[in-house]
Amino acid sequence: MRTSFLSDDTICAVATAPGMGAIAVVRLSGPQSHDIVCRLFYRNGKPFPKERIEGHRAYYGQIICNDDVLDEVVVTFFKAPHSFTGEDSVEISVHGSVFIQQRLLELLVEAGARMAMPGEFTRRAFVNRKFDLAQAEAVADIIASQSEAAHRLAMNQLKGGFSKELQVLRSKLLEITSLIELELDFSEEDVEFADRTQLKSLLGETQSHIAKLIASFKQGNAIKNGIPVAIVGETNTGKSTLLNALLEEDRAIVSDIAGTTRDTIEEVMNLDGILFRFIDTAGIRETDETIEKIGIERTLRKLNEADIVLGLIDATKDAQAQRTAAQTILEKVDQSHQTLLLLLNKSDLCQKPAHDTDLLISAKTGEGLDLLREKLVEIGKKLMGTQNEVLVTNVRHFEALKHASESLSAVSKGLDDGIPTDLVAQDLREALYYLGSITGEITTDEVLGSIFGRFCIGK
């Protein structure tokens, strides 16, 4: 059940990016929002009467305080429930001076509004059932989207594509529940009333549906946060130089001292519409140094999590050393779900490669990097696959689905082991609870606080 959050107060905030801009939009929402704005808003030198407000209409006029004109503005009024939040609300477009924005907020607060908390507009929209929680989170994803694919995914979630999928799952679970409850009702008569075959097949179907969604997280996460590309290799092979070259900026420290990079460094970059998350790592070598050891452990973790591994080999080393280095990397990559590109770096210092690699590059001069980018895009496109299905992109949803799946496994096992039906029903309720937590049918103030707290103010 959604916790009630009926607002009797009116909130205000700057909705546009902080700082100076051509224009800025100040937003209000709540029962007094029209009254408050009408106290400050003048047209043709006269206060604008609230009775004249038409919803969804923009009015040109002035914000006046103590006979001084603060700014010429365009005010758009929205009448409940036909607004983003579902409440009476107003958007005031002002000239984007920081002073005007601040002063207008002060005036609004003096007139009875309160500064909004992060995400409070969207939270109100959720509470007023403008959309469910997964859709509210999509609003944040749309704002954060950095590529066409991420944008499309967030849009689909906002339109309710993901929510619809969950509804299908939910109705399947409810069907299972009713089959089990039927059995519960007749338990005294000691009969297995429900059709177990039907129950089992429905359960299996639901489980594989959830498993499919869980599996989609890898792709969804790659689209949203970038395909993880780990740059690994021995120390001094030029990993940090390569990161800098790919990003076209001096992001990581480069030096000829082996063991320069200790911590992992991550940066996203859009190549041909696909988002990549490049991860520079600490060079792999035997060491007794505590901090470097921790760094190398991190390298191995990042290597495991990566979809693409760029294995760097120093072209100035002799053939045997190169082979050993390649072997070390090969052993650590799981090619069943990771793509490895072995790169022979420092081509500018060697005449010809000692053995076959995927690519000969020079991170320093840029030789071979165009080809590398092309290969990355090619692999990225394959990883992205077809994109019209519903994908899980949010860790919170991913976790909830995993919990739901565990609960369903317990239901399955319970049925197989002949556990009393009322206990099985308990696991089923748990699965329903986890699914409900995604769309927000079941939430707590704490959960809402943590979700909307991550939004920006004015959203």
Ligand SMILES: Nc1nc2c(ncn2[C@@H]2O[C@H](COP(=O)(O)OP(=O)(O)OP(=O)(O)O)[C@@H](O)[C@H]2O)c(=O)[nH]1
């Ligand atoms: N000539 C030449 N030098 C390079 C190239 N790539 C890197 N270097 C040099 O190799 C040295 C090591 O480069 P880094 O990028 O710091 O190597 P790394 O793999 O990050 O090293 P660690 O962080 O210590 O593991 C530096 O002196 C770089 O300038 C290259 O393509 N050609």
Ligand SMILES: [Mg+2]
């Ligand atoms: Mg480095």
